[in-house]
Amino acid sequence: MSAAADRRDRRVNPGLSRNRPRGNVAVLRIAVVVLFAVLGGRLVQMQLVDGAGYAERAERNRIIVESVRPARGLIFDRKGRPLVENSGSFTALVTPAFLPEDAGDRYRLYLYLEDLLGIPALQIEEAVTAAVERGQRDLPLAIARALERDVALMLEQAAADLPGVALSVEPRRLYPGGPEFSHILGYVGPQSPEEWRVLQEDGYAFNESVGKVGVEARYEAALRGKPGSAITEVDAQGDLVTVIERADPEGGRSLVLSIDSELQRYVYELLSNTMGEASAAAAVVMSPVTGEVYAIVSVPTYDNNIFSLPDPGEEYQRLLDDPRIPLLHQALSPVAPGSTFKIITAAAALQEGNVTPATRRDVDSSVLEFIGEDGQPYYFYDWRVHGDIDLIGAIAWSSNIYFYMASCGIPQEGIGGLGSDTEQSAIVLGYYARSFGLGQVTGLDIASTESPGVIPSPEWKRRVRSGPLFNPEDRDWYLADTCFMGIGQGDVTATPLQIAIATAAVANGGWLLDPYVTSRILAADGSVVSTAEPSRQRVPVEEEHLAVIRRGMRQSVIDGAARLAALPDTLVAGKTGTAEFVDPEDGVTRERAWFTGFAPYDAPRVVVTVFYDLGVGGVKAAPAAADIIGYFLEHVDP
């Protein structure tokens, strides 16, 4: 074989050796034997020599894995005033199986508990006997609930020497602010079976409370924090032997609301004291710049502290039975907006061009005769004879006839409405209403039953008026539907919050804001985790048209329907609303009182919307709004 072939051969068959391998393989056998002998020896020691000891340890190896719940995050108002406290609910527990065997010892223990808790020893004995008879010897039995804190502490100390006695502490939320905060804060409560199905995925314990409504529910994930865990070894008696592993819980995050708690209280008391015959009222105070809500009040309200009682059942039932529906958030519940809606009709008409600031109408009669689709005359009323007015006067005096003209037109005089025909006019007006935030939920960050309200349209009417309860002609869209829509009556409904953000869009030059009540989220150590970012959309109306509406609203306070909203030091602008409705109780037509406005006129800093379910807007709502604006400018944002 040549040298080259040999090299190639070595390349192809590297390491090819002509020698019989004579490596030291025996050492491998020795290694196998030695290493397995080591393992075998250790096994002999562990399993055969010490096996009984390990078996005993396995027997009493009772390892308990507990979830350690973090403290729930707190909630503060915009000035750092606390709106919620974490507290404990203390319960004295007795486990019959662990009580002393001897009857005498047992009774001495009951007597001791009688001293401490004030529960007669005999009563405890009866309860224990009954539990044993039910076969519940091993279950802890609650003998006293809602203990005072110092009693609970004494019991906790004493329990160490009292076999079978224990103290349980359940976290409890206290809301010190009063019922005026209930609709914002909401409350926490036990999970429903549906919630449990979802929440157990996130590691919730079955008996863990969760936010049910309000910001407590909306920010549940942040407020709850991250539970820790403790793995402890206990002996057969259940006593702690050693802590094996402990992961500290991560405290819940705290919320800083944009709400001013003193303003909230002021508004709540103001509305409560000016209710008169009204049974419900609401007010929204918000920023026309950022969308943050300073106060949002609903009357009547409820005490959210009842939900942290051991058994809220009775109180809760009373709330459910109350005909005034205290659990309903009035500021998020839709009703007819009445003449406050005219600011939207005015914006639509100016933008569409069917009305200009110079368009005049001589309202020389409080009645206008329309010829209906069936050729019959229909009489539409204004609330007074306004005389010859332009758009600003029509807003200031809230002329219905002027706004019929602006929305549905006056066909018999050849005056066109917003669109080419009656249905088109309604559709165009509906488009603008939606642009101003009506007919859809605002998404306010309070978990509640916020309702979108209704902006009707011919298509909507055909849909909801179908079915056996209605005649075919009930589904048709009439001239009157468009006209009534133009003055915020008919089928139109809106929530006080929607009217407030629509007002804000007029005040701030055309920006529809997303309202919010939570301005900052803080970590457990107080550092800011996130800050609310104001978001807004452009309303499709020119700023010059909105300026006309603002002038009309200012005029209304100077010498129009909203005169009672005037303040000495500030230029207030506003629009009243007095929405008629037929009371389903007795068939009598009654009125709802509205006012929505802003101040100061030239550089708006606050929007106020006030609503009473009974009353006249200019008489009842306007002065209340003035008080709120005055209070706001003096105390909240001087």
Place this chain on the structure above:
Amino acid sequence: MSRFGTQGALRAWDRFDAILVLAALALVGYGLVLIYSGSLASYDGPAASLENPVARQGLFAFIAIGVMFIVSRFDYHVLLHYAWWLYAISIVLLLALIPIGQTDFGSTRWFALGPIQFQPSEFAKIATVLLLARFLSEQGGDARDLRVLGGSLAITAPVLLLVFIQPDLGTSIIFAAIWLGMVVVAGIQRRHLLFFAAVFLAVLPFAWTFTVADYQIERISVLLDAEEDPLGAGYNPIQSQIAIGSGQFSGKGLTNGEQTQLDFLKVKTKDFIFSVLGEELGFAGAMALFALFIILLLRGIRAAQIAGDVPGQLIAAGIVITILMQAFINIAVNLGLFPVTGLPLPFVSQGGSSLLTLFIGIGIVQSIVMRHRAYRQF
């Protein structure tokens, strides 16, 4: 005529080592039983599902055995020919782990290829065995020369260090053992051996201080006294020792171990599967496992003994050492003799990547056995 041994291999299947394969299959079967018991508490789905760890492992075993037959069909010299390439690929893969690997329990050892996890250090073990075998045999199969020794060390050190920084202490010890075992088989001089032992002891304190990750120190010190600090790191050793010790001679019966079934044991189908065996099948079950391992390893040593040439002998030795050390360290961890390192018990623990590598190793050993006469002619 080809020298790739095809002629010799014509009769090769006659020489196929059935005992070796049967021992490996018995270990896999034993593993399936233990995985079943160990996963009872966590898996309650249908039996015939890829979610079922037992079915999954069975499927992997089936594939791995197929791969073993394919590998044994090839002449192991083909692998030797590409040894440098395989080694280079291993280094690249281990380097690539640094930025893109999957971090698991604070350690970066895996690539995620869709649903499959691929552990480059498994591949690197085989590549390193092959390259060491080629290098040492090219030097005449003789590690008495200090330069040969240094060269072999230079081959092992990069993979060892790359694995060590993952950090994977257990696998880096395997690499050290592969090197040590192979140079011993290749005839290292006693004074060199003593020299390396001295260097190792001298470097140990520095390595301890500067390079061993905190969690490894914690595990090692826990090993020294697991009872002293049962917080966190001491949990697994205590629970595995209680499990094994309480199994006593005959065990508590399959699926009856409360340590296993009540979840005191963690990773009990993988790193701590021996504890399941110790608790439920006792000393007797452990001895049966040891017997299977010893049969398997002795058959591997037989392959080294009868290998037709030096590289064949060294490869077989390297694979035997890999399996031996992996089994030893894993069981030692379970018995509280060694810090927790995260090595699977070969053939027994759940895990497709490990099983595949092991059967490739067995396939190479078969290839050596089947061709030992073909190469002895030279």
